[in-house]
Amino acid sequence: MLICRMTTYRKPTLIMFHQTEPRDNLPLSETTFYILLTLAPAPKHGYAIKKEVNILSGKSIALSTGTLYGALKRLLEAGWIEPVAPSVRRNGARTRREYTLTPLGRSIFDAELARLSALTRIARSFIARGHV
């Protein structure tokens, strides 16, 4: 519902994430890319995402909790990720809420990977030809 409203007003800062074609949402910001990357293999909770983004980026990206949850909220609203229902442990305690990629989020992430691969291939071949 929110997404439909947002697209109506054509505000550049607000229309990100709201296109239906995966390619229309590209390129992704570095933070979004890393969050989707950490969620690609398995669902994770907020702290695990934060830690893994830090490791994957070679410690160049240290997300603050505020930034992370702001980004997660937008990804949830856009339908790129969804929460996994918390399960109940043996001692009766609930596990923390985890997030996982939706089919839409996965297709956008795949499209971004393909885009980056294509760019890298083009660049490599151009440089290789230049050196020949």
Added chain:
Amino acid sequence: MPKHYALLLRLYVLLLRLYPRAFHEEFAGEMQTDMRETLEAASAQGPLAVPGLFGREATGVIFGALAERWRASLMHSRADRVTGWTKSLFALIPFALLILIAVSNATRWMLPDWFTPMILAFIGLFVLIGLARGLPDWCLPYEGLCFGILGLFLLGYAYWLMQPLYQMSSDPTWRTILDSGAMWWGFLVLAPLLLILTARVRWLRPFYERVRADWTVLSFTLYGGLPVALIITLDEYSGDEIFLIGAAGALMLGALVYLRQPTHTLRLAGLAGGIAISLGIVALGKFLLLPTQHWAWRGATQVDLVSRWNEAFHTLAILGWGMLAILLLPALIGRILVSMNGLLRSRP
């Protein structure tokens, strides 16, 4: 966890309250748990790592909360409907009538006998159409005009409500300040009555829902009663037409801003500006006109500067009360409605 880390965590929890309520309800618990783990991990790296980390996290929360608030207000504003030009111009007619009356007085142009009944019928018709259509924005000034008139009739009851305030002090200045608010007191009775009515009557319920979502809708309704207030404020004066036209023009402009602006803040600014400028013009008018007035009760008494300032001050006090009645009262009611909604939601 060491004691001073617990203190930092408590501070962090307080900072999380800066987020909009919906965001806080959804994520604050998770953010708090994450922060606890982050602090524990940082403390393992030594005590020097903790202050830097906390500073970064706190800054992240402050900027994140500001961004979320800005975003929430933008979404809220954008979700509002901007009234179209035709409907907006239609909504300005009650204010334009004030200009027509002032021009008629200034030019000594006698309006035909059928004019007043026709105008009253016209206003009554649009009040009814507005009611039948669930009180859309364009009809609110018409409803407000009725409120202004009804408010005068309810003044006696409102006085009774305000008695405790009168008993607070026997200082004549205090009494003058209270008396300045008298013309708005009817709103104290009418605003809650309107909400009860609109909550109860099914076809009027859209209005109640709109007030619950955006209290300025109620403000705009009460704003429609301002032409009545202006007429009463300048009632005893002669030669006041130019000021009345200026004040009515300011009201029209404020109403137009309210109807045509998409953001909540600008809408509110339109109403506040309209009230402030119109009553400011009236205060200036009274200050300038007072020496030229020949009131029988005053006889041949000379008007000194103090009397002129007193008269202007009296109007500014009316302005202050007007702001309270038109902006603060609906804001308060809106807040109560939202809290009641929260209470209802929390029931199983």
